[in-house]
Amino acid sequence: MDTQQQIQSLRDELNGHNYNYYVLDNPTISDFEFDQKLKQLEKLEQENPQFFDEHSPTQRVGGAVTKNFKTLVHENRMYSLDNSYSKDEVREWEARMQRALGNVPIEYTCELKYDGASMNLTYENGKLLQAVTRGDGFQGDEVTTNIKTIKSIPLHLKGDFPQKFDIRGEIILPLAGFQKMNEELVELGLPPYANPRNTASGSLKLQDSAEVAKRPLDCLLYSIVGNNLPFKTHFDGLEHARRWGFKVPKESKLARNLDEVFAFIDYWDTHRHDLPYETDGVVVKVNSLHQQEELGYTAKSPRWAIAYKFKSEQVFTVLNSISYQVGRTGAITPVANLEPVQLAGTVVKRASLHNADQIEKLDIRIGDTVAVEKGGEIIPKIIAVDVAKRPVGSQPTQYLTHCPECQTPLIRNEGEAQHYCPNFCGCPPQIIGRIQHYISRKAMDIEGLGGETVALLYHNGLVKDYADLYELQIDQLLPLDRMAQKSAENLVNGIAQSKNVPFERVLYAIGIRYVGETVAKKLAKHYKNIDNLQSAGLLDLMLVEEIGERIAQSVIEFFENQENRLIIERLKKYGVQLERIETVNPDATDKLVGKTFVVSGVFEKFSRDGLKKAIEDNGGKVGSSISAKTDYVVAGENMGPAKLEKANQLKVAIISEDDFIQMLNEN
Structure with missing residues (x-):
C-alpha cells in the first residue's frame, strides 16, 4: 500500500469510528486506540502535504481563526414555525389544511423540538461545502470552520446521495456537557454559563475554532431541502439522511392521524426530562412532500408544520419595583423588576407587564409574590399574584402619567x-x-455601527435622526470612547455602502408603524418609489394586496409629519435608494398582463418557483388561492382536489404546463 492509499485508508477508518461513536452511540474501539490512529494520520499528512484534504478527520481539532464571519444569503429561505399551546389549536390547524387540500388523508411526522441554534448545511458531491446560521431566515453567518469541529456532522457522506442539497438541524449542547463546562468554570472561580442554548449559539461565533472543538457540541438533523430528492415523504427523507451518515434523532415518529400525534405529544411531555438535551415541544409536519408543496407558506412560516409547545415552567418570586421603557414608536412598556429566580435554565430578574390593563387585571402591586413563566420559553411574564402573601398596607399600582424620559x-x-x-x-x-x-440587520445593515454606538452618537450631539448618519466625518468620531481610526473608517464606509440597499429594505428601515418587512416589499413593488407612496390616499393604499386600514392610516400619518418629510428629502440628497430598481429579464414580455394564475401540482419542465417566475416575468400575477379573480389554474400532476373543485365551481380555466408554454410562444 503506497502512502496516499495508507492516508486514505486511515481517513476512511477514522470517519467510520467517528460515525459509530457520535452518531450511533456504539463505539467499536477504545478512545486510546482512536487517538493513536489519529496521531498516525496527522504524522503522515504532515510528512506528505501534497495529500492535504480539508475534510480529513484531523481537521476537526480546529485551529483556524475567523475574525469576521461572512454573511451569506440562503438559497432556500429558513422559515420560522407557528406555535400552538393546546390540542384544539392543532385540530384547527388540521381543519385549515383539510379545507385547502380537500378531504384527503393526511399523515404526519412528529419530531421533538430541540432547543439550540438552527443551522443550514450544504453538501456537494458528498462533501460538506458550507455551514450557515439561520440568521433572519433570508441570510446568516458562515461558520463552516467551527462546524467542522462537531464530530456528529459528517464531512463525507456515504451511500447514494443527491449531487447537491441542504440539510437543516439544530446545534445543541447536551446537558451533561453543559454541566461539566460549568463545573470547570466554577472551579476556576469564573461565573457559569446561563443555559445550554445560548452557550451553543455563542460557541458558533467564537473566532478560534480550536476553542469550539473543546466544547461538546452536537447536531441533530431534521429536514432536507433540494431539487430532485430521492423520496416523496418527510419521514422517508429522515431515513435517507440516517443512511447517508447524519445524526437524525431516533425519537421521530410517523403518525397516521391526530390521535397518534397527541399520543406522541403526551408521551414526551412526561418523558422529555429523561432526554440528554433540552426540548420545549413537538414539531408536527405533514408527511407528504407533495401536500407540503400544495399548502405552501405564509409570509413567516410553512402552512404544513406547527410547533406544539409544552406548558411553560412556573416559579414564584417577589416584585421589587416597576419601571417603564420607551420604544422607538413612543409605546410605553411597564417592566417588573423581580427578586432574581431560576426559571427554565436562566436567572430571571425582569418580566414584561405588557400594559396598564394587565396590571389592573392582575392587581399587581409592589411587594407582591408573583407567578412567573416564560412565554414560549423565551420572554418571562407575570401570570398571577399570590394575594395570600400580599404585604399588609400595600397600595394599588398607579400607572405612569408622564414619559419617564422627557x-x-x-x-x-x-x-x-x-x-x-x-x-x-x-x-x-x-x-x-x-x-x-x-x-x-434586516433594514440597512450598516457594518461597524451598533446600538450602543448610536446612543453614543446621539448623546454627543452628532446625530438627531437617521439622515444625520450620512454627514458623519471620521474626525468627528475619533474623540468618542473606544473609537479608533480603523473603527471610525469602517463606520463611515459602512454608512456609505448602505446607499446601495434596495428600496424595499429602506422602506422598512424608515420605521413606519405597522410596516414590517413583508408589507414594505408589497408597498415598494406597488408604488415603485417613495414619491408615489407619499402621495397615495387612504383608499388607494387599502386597494394594495394585504394592506388594511390600520396600515394605510399609519403610512399617511407618517408622511403627514413634516419632520419625516424633511428627513426623506435629505435621504434622497445623500443618494439612498428610494426607488425600486427593476431587474431586467431579456426574455420578459407583457403577454400575461392583467391575468392572474394559480399554480397547483408537480411539473416536468418547470419547478413550481420557476413557473411562478415565468408568469411574473411575462406580466402576470400569481395568486395563492383560487377566487373569482383567477383567470387560469396551471395544473400539474397530483393537483390538489380542493383546488380542482374550487376551479370547477368558479368556472376558472384549467390549463396544463404545455398549454402555458404554448401561451407564452404565441405572437
Whole structure:
C-alpha cells in the first residue's frame, strides 16, 4: 500500500469510528486506540502535504481563526414555525389544511423540538461545502470552520446521495456537557454559563475554532431541502439522511392521524426530562412532500408544520419595583423588576407587564409574590399574584402619567392597550430607537455601527435622526470612547455602502408603524418609489394586496409629519435608494398582463418557483388561492382536489404546463 492509499485508508477508518461513536452511540474501539490512529494520520499528512484534504478527520481539532464571519444569503429561505399551546389549536390547524387540500388523508411526522441554534448545511458531491446560521431566515453567518469541529456532522457522506442539497438541524449542547463546562468554570472561580442554548449559539461565533472543538457540541438533523430528492415523504427523507451518515434523532415518529400525534405529544411531555438535551415541544409536519408543496407558506412560516409547545415552567418570586421603557414608536412598556429566580435554565430578574390593563387585571402591586413563566420559553411574564402573601398596607399600582424620559404627558388612543409618549421629535429613546431600527440587520445593515454606538452618537450631539448618519466625518468620531481610526473608517464606509440597499429594505428601515418587512416589499413593488407612496390616499393604499386600514392610516400619518418629510428629502440628497430598481429579464414580455394564475401540482419542465417566475416575468400575477379573480389554474400532476373543485365551481380555466408554454410562444 503506497502512502496516499495508507492516508486514505486511515481517513476512511477514522470517519467510520467517528460515525459509530457520535452518531450511533456504539463505539467499536477504545478512545486510546482512536487517538493513536489519529496521531498516525496527522504524522503522515504532515510528512506528505501534497495529500492535504480539508475534510480529513484531523481537521476537526480546529485551529483556524475567523475574525469576521461572512454573511451569506440562503438559497432556500429558513422559515420560522407557528406555535400552538393546546390540542384544539392543532385540530384547527388540521381543519385549515383539510379545507385547502380537500378531504384527503393526511399523515404526519412528529419530531421533538430541540432547543439550540438552527443551522443550514450544504453538501456537494458528498462533501460538506458550507455551514450557515439561520440568521433572519433570508441570510446568516458562515461558520463552516467551527462546524467542522462537531464530530456528529459528517464531512463525507456515504451511500447514494443527491449531487447537491441542504440539510437543516439544530446545534445543541447536551446537558451533561453543559454541566461539566460549568463545573470547570466554577472551579476556576469564573461565573457559569446561563443555559445550554445560548452557550451553543455563542460557541458558533467564537473566532478560534480550536476553542469550539473543546466544547461538546452536537447536531441533530431534521429536514432536507433540494431539487430532485430521492423520496416523496418527510419521514422517508429522515431515513435517507440516517443512511447517508447524519445524526437524525431516533425519537421521530410517523403518525397516521391526530390521535397518534397527541399520543406522541403526551408521551414526551412526561418523558422529555429523561432526554440528554433540552426540548420545549413537538414539531408536527405533514408527511407528504407533495401536500407540503400544495399548502405552501405564509409570509413567516410553512402552512404544513406547527410547533406544539409544552406548558411553560412556573416559579414564584417577589416584585421589587416597576419601571417603564420607551420604544422607538413612543409605546410605553411597564417592566417588573423581580427578586432574581431560576426559571427554565436562566436567572430571571425582569418580566414584561405588557400594559396598564394587565396590571389592573392582575392587581399587581409592589411587594407582591408573583407567578412567573416564560412565554414560549423565551420572554418571562407575570401570570398571577399570590394575594395570600400580599404585604399588609400595600397600595394599588398607579400607572405612569408622564414619559419617564422627557416628562411629556402620556396619551392613550381609543381602542389601544398601550400608552404613548407623543414627543416624536424630542424624546431621546424614541430618536435613538428609530436610528437603531434604521441600521439594524434586516433594514440597512450598516457594518461597524451598533446600538450602543448610536446612543453614543446621539448623546454627543452628532446625530438627531437617521439622515444625520450620512454627514458623519471620521474626525468627528475619533474623540468618542473606544473609537479608533480603523473603527471610525469602517463606520463611515459602512454608512456609505448602505446607499446601495434596495428600496424595499429602506422602506422598512424608515420605521413606519405597522410596516414590517413583508408589507414594505408589497408597498415598494406597488408604488415603485417613495414619491408615489407619499402621495397615495387612504383608499388607494387599502386597494394594495394585504394592506388594511390600520396600515394605510399609519403610512399617511407618517408622511403627514413634516419632520419625516424633511428627513426623506435629505435621504434622497445623500443618494439612498428610494426607488425600486427593476431587474431586467431579456426574455420578459407583457403577454400575461392583467391575468392572474394559480399554480397547483408537480411539473416536468418547470419547478413550481420557476413557473411562478415565468408568469411574473411575462406580466402576470400569481395568486395563492383560487377566487373569482383567477383567470387560469396551471395544473400539474397530483393537483390538489380542493383546488380542482374550487376551479370547477368558479368556472376558472384549467390549463396544463404545455398549454402555458404554448401561451407564452404565441405572437
